[in-house]
Amino acid sequence: MKAWSLLGLRISMGWLLVVWGADKIFNTEHGIAVAEKYYFGLMASEVILSFAGIVQVIIGLVVVLGAMRRWAYTIQLLFNAASLLAVATSVIDPWGWYLDGSNALFYPSLIIFAASVLLIAFMNEDRFCVDAKRLESQSAG
Numbered sequence: 193m194k195a196w197s198l199l200g201l202r203i204s205m206g207w208l209l210v211v212w213g214a215d216k217i218f219n220t221e222h223g224i225a226v227a228e229k230y231y232f233g234l235m236a237s238e239v240i241l242s243f244a245g246i247v248q249v250i251i252g253l254v255v256v257l258g259a260m261r262r263w264a265y266t267i268q269l270l271f272n273a274a275s276l277l278a279v280a281t282s283v284i285d286p287w288g289w290y291l292d293g294s295n296a297l298f299y300p301s302l303i304i305f306a307a308s309v310l311l312i313a314f315m316n317e318d319r320f321c322v323d324a325k326r327l328e329s330q331s332a333g
Contacts, residue, residue, distance in 0.1 A: 195318065195319045195320055198314055198318040198320075199318065202256065202318060205255060206253065206255030206257075208304065209255060212248055213244075213245040213246065213247070213248030217241075217242050217245035220242065223235075224238070230279065231274075251268060258320070261311075261315050261321065265308070266312070269305075272301070273305060275305075279295070279298035282296065282298035283298065283301060286299045
């Protein structure tokens with residue numbers, strides 16, 4: 193059950209990066225608006241966003257496959273940590289009782305970050321990934 197759960201978590205977390213990256217590539221106006229509102233205008237350029245989107249799609253696909261997990265999961269964690277920090281007020285005060293600009297819809301950023309940590313913590317338990325298959329074939333040979 194654990195291996196299947198990790199497979200589902202890995203695929204859904206990697207695909208989230210693919211979706212976010214594709215949004216940066218194909219909907220740059222939205223990406224610029226997000227960058228300006230939540231990331232202090234960093235990367236608020238079509239060229240930079242498109243490049244970042246391509247990188248994000250590639251990392252997402254690598255995560256989905258379970259390849260180069262030490263690198264891919266760490267990069268995924270950094271992406272998700274940046275997102276969590278960008279909406280931290282919504283995690284601390286989801287209903288905006290004390291902090292302005294909160295939105296309960298951003299609370300799942302904490303859950304996404306926790307899932308990123310979990311993938312790293314249980315990396316060696318994930319049997320249905322490219323890395324595990326590669327290690328099996330190396331030890332058999």
